[in-house]
Amino acid sequence: xxxxxxxxxxxxxxxxxxxxxxxxxxxxxxxxxxxxxxxxxxxxxxxxxxxxxxxxxxxxxxxxxxxxxxxxxxxxxxxxxxxxxxxxxxxxxxxxxxxxxxxxxxxxxxxxxxxxxxxxxxxxxxxxxxxxxxxxxxxxxxxxxxxxxxxxxxxxxxxxxxxxxxxxxxxxxxxxxxxxxxxxxxxxxxxxxxxxxxxxxxxxxxxxxxxxxxxxxxxxxxxxxxxxxxxxxxxxxxxxxxxxxxxxxxxxxxxxxxxxxxxxxxxxx
Amino acid sequence: xxxxxxxxxxxxxxxxxxxxxxxxxxxxxxxxxxxxxxxxxxxxxxxxxxxxxxxxxxxxxxxxxxxxxxxxxxxxxxxxxxxxxxxxxxxxxxxxxxxxxxxxxxxxxxxxxxxxxxxxxxxxxxxxxxxxxxxxxxxxxxxxxxxxxxxxxxxxxxxxxxxxxxxxxxxxxxxxxxxxxxxxxxxx
Numbered sequence: 001x002x003x004x005x006x007x008x009x010x011x012x013x014x015x016x017x018x019x020x021x022x023x024x025x026x027x028x029x030x031x032x033x034x035x036x037x038x039x040x041x042x043x044x045x046x047x048x049x050x051x052x053x054x055x056x057x058x059x060x061x062x063x064x065x066x067x068x069x070x071x072x073x074x075x076x077x078x079x080x081x082x083x084x085x086x087x088x089x090x091x092x093x094x095x096x097x098x099x100x101x102x103x104x105x106x107x108x109x110x111x112x113x114x115x116x117x118x119x120x121x122x123x124x125x126x127x128x129x130x131x132x133x134x135x136x137x138x139x140x141x142x143x144x145x146x147x148x149x150x151x152x153x154x155x156x157x158x159x160x161x162x163x164x165x166x167x168x169x170x171x172x173x174x175x176x177x178x179x180x181x182x183x184x185x186x187x188x189x190x191x192x193x194x195x196x197x198x199x200x201x202x203x204x205x206x207x208x209x210x211x212x213x214x215x216x217x218x219x220x221x222x223x224x225x226x227x228x229x230x231x232x233x234x235x236x237x238x239x240x241x242x243x244x245x246x247x248x249x250x251x252x253x254x255x256x257x258x259x260x261x262x263x264x265x266x267x268x269x
Numbered sequence: 270x271x272x273x274x275x276x277x278x279x280x281x282x283x284x285x286x287x288x289x290x291x292x293x294x295x296x297x298x299x300x301x302x303x304x305x306x307x308x309x310x311x312x313x314x315x316x317x318x319x320x321x322x323x324x325x326x327x328x329x330x331x332x333x334x335x336x337x338x339x340x341x342x343x344x345x346x347x348x349x350x351x352x353x354x355x356x357x358x359x360x361x362x363x364x365x366x367x368x369x370x371x372x373x374x375x376x377x378x379x380x381x382x383x384x385x386x387x388x389x390x391x392x393x394x395x396x397x398x399x400x401x402x403x404x405x406x407x408x409x410x411x412x413x414x415x416x417x418x419x420x421x422x423x424x425x426x427x428x429x430x431x432x433x434x435x436x437x438x439x440x441x442x443x444x445x446x447x448x449x450x451x452x453x454x455x456x457x
Contacts, residue, residue, distance in 0.1 A: 006439075007439045007442075007443060008435050008436050008439040010439075011435065011438055011439035011442055012420075012435050012439075015413060015420070015438070017419070017420045017435065042446065043442055043446075046442055046445060046446055046449070047414045049391075049395045049449070049454065050395070050399065050410060050414045050415065050445070051414060051415065052391075052392055052395060053309070053392060053395045053396040053399050054392045054393055054395070054396040055305055055308050055309070055396075056308065056314045057314075058301070058304050058314065058317075058318060059314065059315075059318060061318075062300075062304070062318045062321075066296065066300055066318070066321070066322060067293050067296045067297060067300070069322065070292075070296055070322055070325045070326060070329075071289060071290070071292065071293060071296075073326055074289055074292065074325075074326055074329040074330070075289050
């Protein structure tokens with residue numbers, strides 16, 4: 001015997017999803033129809049079976065480590081999302097970054113480092129600045145300090161490089177190479193480092209020796225080598241560090257300088 | 270460390286304020302129930318575990334949209350089920366996957382009644398029958414029968430009208446009954 005009652009209604013009745021009228025109608029029908037009573041019993045049984053279906057146990061990794069794994073991932077993503085979820089903060093941060101880069105792009109570094117000389121020379125060679133080369137005080141023979149990098153927006157000069165300064169690699173020293181001492185308006189004496197002192201400093205003759213001196217003329221760092229950018233020489237630095245040269249002045253102001261201590265014999269005409 | 274008796278609401282409130290650690294007790298509380306649902310949907314332990322993990326991560330990312338006061342489990346279950354449905358569509362392309370594990374297991378154990386009790390055999394057959402159901406039927410049965418979601422909730426999770434929930438559920442039950450008969454699962 002077949003019943004016209006739709007299986008949907010029986011299923012809905014079983015789930016308690018019918019409205020009051022439908023529910024009353026079904027209940028009335030079930031009292032009269034054995035087929036539907038059997039049907040609904042089978043559906044209940046089916047649900048029971050579904051609830052008893054086996055489930056494979058989760059792995060130990062899942063049980064013990066999934067919390068940590070999830071937290072690690074969400075923490076990582078949170079860091080990246082800090083900006084992603086902020087339509088205002090992200091562009092503002094980028095704009096700030098660009099602004100900071102732009103205002104610093106042409107700004108000289110505050111302290112000369114051992115490999116900055118060439119960059120400074122190249123950038124600043126065309127500018128004219130007053131500069132005084134550190135002096136050792138009493139010169140006996142002519143050994144010259146040369147090559148300067150100034151801090152605090154001071155830079156190399158093309159006009160007042162010492163007469164005898166070497167100009168191996170920078171345009172700025174070309175004048176000096178040619179011996180145009182008079183044009184620089186600096187007394188030769190001022191530019192000379194005492195040979196005695198330099199010898200006392202034991203500066204190697206066969207290598208470029210560069211030092212950073214502070215605004216009091218004290219040697220801070222030393223680099224040596226045969227290339228344009230010498231490397232820091234800690235052994236020589238240990239010997240020279242703290243040695244006193246004359247205080248370097250740029251436009252009358254004391255400043256930290258980059259000094260080339262390479263010895264060069266004066267060619268006497 | 271958070272006290273595990275703290276309510277979902279309290280913990281979620283803290284997560285919303287940026288305290289990731291407050292999410293930990295929620296994971297602990299719901300990972301196994303979610304695993305059960307995911308397992309019933311995909312019938313593969315590794316996949317189910319991955320889907321649970323993904324569900325928690327998605328829930329965390331969407332936590333700002335969770336309305337405090339509503340049941341968290343229903344919410345995350347919805348996320349997990351939707352994720353699993355997408356996974357099934359993508360990985361299985363809507364086809365029913367032969368569940369070799371269970372069929373093999375059944376075949377191996379059929380001839381050895383001593384090894385398993387009748388109850389155990391029955392359970393495995395039921396599981397195999399469930400695995401044979403089309404994905405959409407299985408999903409709706411899991412949500413209704415296992416998780417006891419209302420038709421309204423199922424309608425929201427699956428994004429189908431309530432009437433469709435009712436008809437699909439009825440058809441799914443009919444189909445499962447047919448599979449049970451084929452596999453020799455007898456009514457008590």
